[in-house]
Amino acid sequence: MMDVVIGLEVHVQLKTKSKIFCSCPADYTKDIPPNTHICEVCTGQPGSLPVFNKKVLEYGVLLSLATESRISKLIRFERKNYFYPDLPKSYQISQYRAPLSYGGFIELKSGKRIRLQRIHMEEDAGKLVHVAGETFIDFNRAGVPLLEIVTEPDISSPDEAVEFLTLLRETVRYLGISDGDMEEGSLRCDANISLKPEGEDRLGTKVEIKNINSFKFVKRALEFEIKRQTEVLKSGGRVIQETRLFNEAKGTTESMRTKEEAHDYRYFPDPDLVPIEISQELIDRVSEDLVELPLQKYWRFRKEYGLNDERASILKSDYYMAEFFERTVKFVGNPEKVANWMTVEITGILRNVGKELKETPLTPENFSSLLKLLFEGKISRPAAKSVLKRALEIGEDPIQLIENEGLLQSRGDLSPLIEEILRSHADQVKDYCNGRKKIISFFIGQAMKITRGKADPVELKKIFEEKLKDACKGLD
Ligand code: ADP
Ligand code: ZN
Numbered sequence: 344m345m346d347v348v349i350g351l352e353v354h355v356q357l358k359t360k361s362k363i364f365c366s367c368p369a370d371y372t373k374d375i376p377p378n379t380h381i382c383e384v385c386t387g388q389p390g391s392l393p394v395f396n397k398k399v400l401e402y403g404v405l406l407s408l409a410t411e412s413r414i415s416k417l418i419r420f421e422r423k424n425y426f427y428p429d430l431p432k433s434y435q436i437s438q439y440r441a442p443l444s445y446g447g448f449i450e451l452k453s454g455k456r457i458r459l460q461r462i463h464m465e466e467d468a469g470k471l472v473h474v475a476g477e478t479f480i481d482f483n484r485a486g487v488p489l490l491e492i493v494t495e496p497d498i499s500s501p502d503e504a505v506e507f508l509t510l511l512r513e514t515v516r517y518l519g520i521s522d523g524d525m526e527e528g529s530l531r532c533d534a535n536i537s538l539k540p541e542g543e544d545r546l547g548t549k550v551e552i553k554n555i556n557s558f559k560f561v562k563r564a565l566e567f568e569i570k571r572q573t574e575v576l577k578s579g580g581r582v583i584q585e586t587r588l589f590n591e592a593k594g595t596t597e598s599m600r601t602k603e604e605a606h607d608y609r610y611f612p613d614p615d616l617v618p619i620e621i622s623q624e625l626i627d628r629v630s631e632d633l634v635e636l637p638l639q640k641y642w643r644f645r646k647e648y649g650l651n652d653e654r655a656s657i658l659k660s661d662y663y664m665a666e667f668f669e670r671t672v673k674f675v676g677n678p679e680k681v682a683n684w685m686t687v688e689i690t691g692i693l694r695n696v697g698k699e700l701k702e703t704p705l706t707p708e709n710f711s712s713l714l715k716l717l718f719e720g721k722i723s724r725p726a727a728k729s730v731l732k733r734a735l736e737i738g739e740d741p742i743q744l745i746e747n748e749g750l751l752q753s754r755g756d757l758s759p760l761i762e763e764i765l766r767s768h769a770d771q772v773k774d775y776c777n778g779r780k781k782i783i784s785f786f787i788g789q790a791m792k793i794t795r796g797k798a799d800p801v802e803l804k805k806i807f808e809e810k811l812k813d814a815c816k817g818l819d
């Protein structure tokens with residue numbers, strides 16, 4: 344057996360208003376016409392001077408604190424020199440010898456800690472756009488701030504890699520510093536992987552897989568690479584150190600360049616940017632923005648509310664949803680039931696309509712009112728579900744819906760209906776009294792038909808049973 348060794352290099356794009364070294368908007372989405380959010384600095388015009396955006400530092404410090412990284416007292420920016428058409432200066436301003444922070448970790452559910460080598464700040468490059476055999480360049484993205492997070496080679500399986508990335512994504516979202524969206528490119532991951540004989544200390548030769556753009560592909564690329572390297576080693580060959588690309592269509596990785604062609608970036612301090620001292624005042628101020636982190640929330644939800652792994656995992660995955668859950672439980676108790684409604688019904692409906700909970704009119708208050716009515720038997724389960732569905736899909740207030748549609752039910756309301764059904768089905772009543780208890784579902788079905796699903800079947804069953812008992816007595 345071989346040990347799998349994985350280390351990740353993750354780029355997180357920060358949600359600052361302006362770019363890292365100029366005042367251009369950092370927004371470069373598809374709706375923004377190409378090359379409109381640019382200036383002489385982010386397009387690398389000779390003689391232009393970068394001015395550092397302090398918000399980037401604050402966001403970086405915040406993530407460093409959240410990962411218990413040691414923050415450097417003095418940091419500086421360095422030029423990483425290479426040529427690429429989307430890099431107008433022919434160097435990227437990054438950090439090398441004096442990164443923002445180092446030595447932190449992200450803990451997995453198993454308790455295992457994935458250590459972080461470093462977190463540093465850098466600028467993004469522009470984007471090449473290929474259209475019908477021609478290549479265009481859009482510099483809107485050039486100069487958008489990034490944090491690069493480099494792990495130690497502590498990850499031992501593709502699943503652990505995905506768990507790490509999931510927690511990192513949730514963390515940057517909790518902190519409000521990034522969208523953390525792999526498909527949209529605001530979270531990008533290069534994966535390094537090697538194999539070694541089980542228990543061996545010395546690491547094997549690694550391969551770097553670049554630009555994987557979804558969690559699913561991270562897993563598949565790593566799984567493929569494990570198979571490929573295993574075969575190479577089994578047949579007596581050597582893994583060569585190289586950069587590979589994941590081919591999404593084939594599910595394989597392909598060689599892009601070997602280390603022989605690898606770059607020497609000739610890092611040196613950027614003379615246009617002075618070193619920055621990070622004061623304790625800054626750290627203290629930023630630490631006020633720290634929130635309870637995803638995994639902490641996960642464990643608290645499990646302990647405090649007795650939720651199972653799946654429910655706690657889903658709820659912790661989104662800060663808004665987690666808060667929503669806790670506030671609802673404050674109003675109506677029943678954490679298990681609330682969690683079930685949220686992780687099954689609500690999550691399912693939202694997935695179908697492609698919305699987020701915070702974009703809907705559902706609030707902990709009106710959701711609690713809805714649940715209270717349900718728990719007290721004042722509306723039926725199917726009615727509650729349909730109200731919830733429409734509230735989330737069409738964006739109507741659920742309580743308003745219940746009132747408008749007269750969905751409230753009461754035992755008094757149902758009695759005359761039930762008596763009427765029994766009166767008009769005397770034969771079936773006789774059957775029931777003679778021992779065919781199953782026929783009760785026929786009566787319930789009649790009532791459901793007449794109330795068009797508004798009545799609660801459980802409630803109906805109870806009332807039918809009582810009324811039938813009386814009816815049978817009369818027949819004796
Ligand atoms: P390089 O000098 O090639 O950039 P680094 O030592 O800086 O390599 O590490 C880059 C990334 O690769 C880190 O995430 C690190 O954990 C990972 N890594 C380093 N060596 C190995 C290895 N032998 N197997 C798997 N991952 C590794
Ligand atoms: Zn600019």
Ligand code: MG
Nearest residue numbers: 352460493535
């Ligand atoms: Mg390196």
